[in-house]
Amino acid sequence: MNLNQILLKNSHRVMALMLLSLHAFLIFFDKDVAFRQMFYFLSFGIFLVWQPVWRGNQKLSLVALVGLVAIGLFGFFYFNWWLTALWLAILFGLLGGRIFSGDSKKNRLIHILAASYLLAMLLLWVVPKLLKATEDLQAAEFVIFYMMPFLPLSILFIHNTLSLADDSPVVDFFYTLMLFMLAIIIILGSYAIGTLQQVNYIQVMFYTISGMAVILFGLSYLWRPSTRFSGVELLMSRYLLSIGMPFEHWVKNIATLAEHETTPNGFTQAAMNEMMKLGWVSGISWMADETRGQLGHKTSYSTEFNFKDFYMTLHSRWQMSPALYVHVKLLTQIMGEFYEAKRREETLRQNTYMQAFYETGSRLTHDIKNILQSVGTLVTAAQQTSEEDNEDLLKLIKKQLPVLNQRIAATL
Template structure:
């Protein structure tokens, strides 16, 4: 870059009326080819590119005047100025700032006066321009004497480069126009031009984002960039409306595709998702393909998309794909929820039937233990009382199976339920306790039978594995119903206790869902099941009415 500036300086100062003009021009052109940021120095040149380079060298020897020179310097200034604005490292900006300063100074103080034939206005500064100004590119030589990786190439910011080029051209043309029309001193002309441009830029920067109450040109520019051929907000609203009103993912996709084909630059569209392939509109030879998750989209346009248009269409179709994927996930979640409800209903009914079978097993055990006539009489009396109750519980379970969404609640007195419950579990190794005055509140006998039976059976299973365990079932003295089931066995492990009543727990002797569904059943009936004591020798479960 330093050699580029020095060769340009030699060409402008000493090459105008010299036999070295062509040599200096070709030297400057060659150094530019070594510096130019478009092609890497390690790239191999094709014959086409070699021809372009040679044609450019041939034309530079003929197209040499001050207007061409002004536009050439403006181009170099924009390339370097774009690097200054887009560069991140501070140390890499210093050489570019020096080079840009040199180019701007030589343009405004040497080239533009040549266009206006105003050389006499700057005679006092000619010595500085000829001998002092080259210090800037000479300084770049020392600043750039560092080992830089050959693979490192600075990116060209097209927007900044184009903006700086246009501003430089405005300065050149406005200086020329004002100088021709007003015929004033060049220094005064330059002041008018520079300050006028600065005022304009300050006004534009204020209008870009003036205040919180007025969005300014920034929002308008963003809307324009996002609305190539279609208002972006309108597309978002339509897609969101389709997603809200369409119940299925495929219905949403078809509605969105019809809306996409309605655009004036779209001729047809075909899409494929899983095993479904559909097409709307007419195919053309201009094809663009997009893929998002499980959606593969082929869009037929009426003309070839420009890069900006392609990015815009990609954004629109990506939004469509994300909404479609959200609808598919919604369908999957709905299906999973349905299957989960079926599973929980089946598990709960299995749990109820298991409790009924356990009660029948208790009656069978009582029948086996009957050895005397008196025992037989009590057994017959027990069976007469319990079979209708078990039949009622079985009928209630079958009703739940036929109508899983309907929960019928039965009501009974605590004293009646407690007497019947002690009779059916009289042959178990269970102790029963109750206060003299039982609570007067009504209870749901089906829920209590199911939940308390489950707690007792769990304690009995533990008694088979551990010796000298006593099981106690007690109604607590309180105004509301509260019953506790306590055993003197080992404590429930902490990792299991944390999951009780919240999720399914693995069980060696059961389905592993008993306490979970018991807690769910109790909660639906207005009861709360909890583990209030969990230590070795005292494991206490409590079931109480909360509302």
């Protein structure tokens, strides 16, 4: 087992170490600059080892590498409580989003403990620092200093039940973004209430959490359909499944083209013509193996898609939305699968033709050889026959020549 597999198997323990170093960073934020910078680099470095976005064996692009280095240096020189709150909100979204995934109960418990720790530190330590209301929560310092570290420490002793094949980075973008926005609303809402009303921070927390509870209750009521309202869930599903024409109709047309077109290039050309019928598509260029093609005209809004050996650049009339991008990517995969199927069919036809050609040639060679052997036998008999047996030889030749004629005709 190499280092990458060990880190994947113990990713929850790496995450716990990251939270512990982050805890030390938060404690020493206003006390000692040297310790703050040391624990900042330690927590950020462990975060890079743990991060759930890229796999351990995946090579980072130059843009991603420069971005990570820039974030690290920016945090080192300009870190403050606002950036700390933003960083905790990002971590809360990343960890909280994995709670809703299909993991086992133990792995879900790991992320619940981590998300609870981040939310508690955000409300009991970071937001009071933003409001300069630390005197209101002096009683919470004992909990922060000595009790909160038990949450990440308990993660160290939980056995990870995922296998190496399943323990891959999984980030649910929707839930991550939703929880990140929820944390941002809590931070800004608490700051706005505490600044405008000048009340005790306990009251600020009560107002903020009560308001969020009412909003979440209203969203949960509007989310599911009822007799009077179709529900936000159905409206969102309609938005996600709308790409300018019914999805099932487009897939049906592609399947029909796959039945009628016999060659990969013919199917690709027909599929591109079908996609050009979408109102928001301005132009398409594609490359499949050594075949290239282009339809329409280019615009400033271009998006690239690829699936195996099938590459497509789509030029739209306006900026493509995330939902539209996901569905066009799915359509590209469907066309790529049909294209691969057509390639396999063409290869199979060529192999079948060559096999039939070789089998026919082999059979003809065998038949011609047998005919020549029969003719050779007659010639040998004619050469060795005496004059007294000429009449018998003539009868034999008359008898064999029609048979040889039939065999030659059948062979040809």
